[in-house]
Amino acid sequence: MTDEKLLYEGKAKNVYQAKQADEVLMVYKDQATAFNGKKKELEPGKGVLNCKISSLVFDYLIKNGIKTHLVRNVSDHEQLVKKTEVFPLEVVLRNITAGSFAKKFDVETGTHLEEPIIEFYYKSDALDDPFINESQIHALKIADKQDIQYIKELTLKINQLLIPFFAQGNFDLVDFKLEFGKIGSEIILVDEFSPDNCRLWDKQSHDSMDKDVFRKHEADLVTTYQKVLDRLVSQEN
Numbered sequence: 142m143t144d145e146k147l148l149y150e151g152k153a154k155n156v157y158q159a160k161q162a163d164e165v166l167m168v169y170k171d172q173a174t175a176f177n178g179k180k181k182e183l184e185p186g187k188g189v190l191n192c193k194i195s196s197l198v199f200d201y202l203i204k205n206g207i208k209t210h211l212v213r214n215v216s217d218h219e220q221l222v223k224k225t226e227v228f229p230l231e232v233v234l235r236n237i238t239a240g241s242f243a244k245k246f247d248v249e250t251g252t253h254l255e256e257p258i259i260e261f262y263y264k265s266d267a268l269d270d271p272f273i274n275e276s277q278i279h280a281l282k283i284a285d286k287q288d289i290q291y292i293k294e295l296t297l298k299i300n301q302l303l304i305p306f307f308a309q310g311n312f313d314l315v316d317f318k319l320e321f322g323k324i325g326s327e328i329i330l331v332d333e334f335s336p337d338n339c340r341l342w343d344k345q346s347h348d349s350m351d352k353d354v355f356r357k358h359e360a361d362l363v364t365t366y367q368k369v370l371d372r373l374v375s376q377e378n
């Protein structure tokens with residue numbers, strides 16, 4: 142652990158100042174939350190699993206030319222990352238209908254979309270992360286038009302890389318949430334990529350292997366995330 146200053150306490154991670162001024166330490170927690178923190182439980186082992194899964198995903202993206210904040214893992218649940226100015230945006234991409242999209246538009250879950258959908262949400266616990274459109278992002282000076290365009294292109298590129306990555310583990314990548322930050326004029330991928338912030342369905346059974354098992358009380362979260370890690374690791378070997 143670290144004696145450094147706590148910069149941010151999140152639901153799934155804490156962020157501390159690192160020794161180097163331009164780096165921070167991300168510490169993954171065992172706490173699982175859903176419905177914007179309304180459902181909260183301790184899930185021993187979750188922090189380590191998410192850190193390992195996210196490292197595999199980020200390493201793969203980095204190898205494929207995506208710039209990210211990851212510097213290196215310093216333990217099984219801690220990552221040293223570059224300090225960025227994080228956009229207060231959650232960028233959601235959907236390949237298959239599910240979750241809030243299926244509910245909001247009263248459409249069937251499990252329909253493959255002809256083209257991926259990108260949605261933005263304004264990160265604010267107090268406001269319950271409301272949907273925000275591009276002109277609102279621009280008007281509120283959250284990001285300029287060029288940055289929004291670049292974030293959308295990067296999100297689509299990441300999706301094109303991650304669909305085959307997860308397919309090798311026999312998963313359909315249904316949807317996911319990304320966050321981006323800026324260093325100078327450069328926009329890079331930040332935060333994590335784990336079953337906490339994506340939907341993964343087994344290709345044959347269509348069983349959820351992500352946080353939906355916790356949201357819907359379908360299966361044990363830690364056992365499910367361990368299976369995800371095992372399948373991603375075995376595809377690498």
Ligand code: C5P
Nearest residue numbers: 239240241242316317318337338339340
């Ligand atoms: O709930 P919804 O269908 O909008 O979620 C879309 C995707 O974004 C899911 O993979 C979900 O796990 C992720 N998400 C997230 N953090 C949020 C909201 C959604 O990681 N605050």
